[in-house]
Amino acid sequence: MNNQEFNKIWKQPVIKIGVFTLLLTAALSFLPVGYLYFVHGVIPDLALALKAWGMIAALFGAFYVVEPVSYYAVLGLAGTYMSFLAGNISNLRLPCASMALEVTETEPGTKEAEVISTLGIAGSIITNLIGVTIAAFVGTALIKLFPPVVANAFKVYTVPAIFGAVFGQFAFRFPKLGVVGIGIPVILRLTTKLPAWALIIASVFGTILVAKILNERAKRSAGTTA
Structure with missing residues (x-):
């Protein structure tokens, strides 16, 4: 199956269903808040709500980018x-x-x-x-x-x-990538004072970069041998 057929049969329906279900879930997650407001008249102060959101975003905001990228291959x-x-x-x-x-x-x-x-x-x-x-x-x-x-x-x-x-x-x-994957955060941890989220980003994208370099070298080596 070529890429065009795979996109039509698999990726396009997956994206449509995935986007719809996630957006629907995000909307439904506000139902408890709506119930508290419309039934009991309870609603947090906007400034307090934004402050709480800011604290959560500061703690987990980096994972919004790191997790989808790092987990996607699997x-x-x-x-x-x-x-x-x-x-x-x-x-x-x-x-x-x-x-x-x-x-x-x-x-x-x-x-x-x-x-x-x-x-x-x-x-x-x-x-x-x-x-x-x-x-x-x-x-x-x-x-x-x-x-x-x-x-x-x-x-x-x-x-x-x-x-x-x-x-x-x-x-x-993939032993070479295993060494890189564990080596980057260990070295950065010992030599810098970067926060945990920065170490994760460096480890993920650093390993991806090394994997790309090794893959290109393997292709060139195979082409030379052939």
Whole structure:
């Protein structure tokens, strides 16, 4: 399937549905605010609301750019829309999409990866709906039974462990990029006082740049050999 056919069959419908569903979700997220205002007459002061928004934007604003770019190669187009709609991207959608690509031995960033990652994410969303409902009742009860040190470990180390597993998975397949991906933030952390969001941006785009350079060198080497 060429790019034109793929765009017509896959990308164009995905963009239409994805944009519509995300905009609809954004609009529906104001329903609780509308209910409080129209039913109970409760509305925050505009200055206070803007101040609260500014604090959130300062903390997470960089991720609005970093996450879509850094996750896109694994999630794909449809997977990106689905993941940002369903949530739990870093600790659930990304690992599921990554594992789907690995199990099927599919190269990230390809047309095949678009379909495979979408299926993996769709499966994770369905499983998540069932699992989270059960875990909300069972998990809370179990956490209370654990010693504080164990319960705290679950809260503190779960997400880093997932990120470490995903990084190790891709570093094993692309060892040179693995060194670059971990080397950039470590060096910057030791030599600068950049905030965490700046380290993430430097790591993501730095690794992308190095990957592009290595890919071009491999193409030139293959052309010379041929």
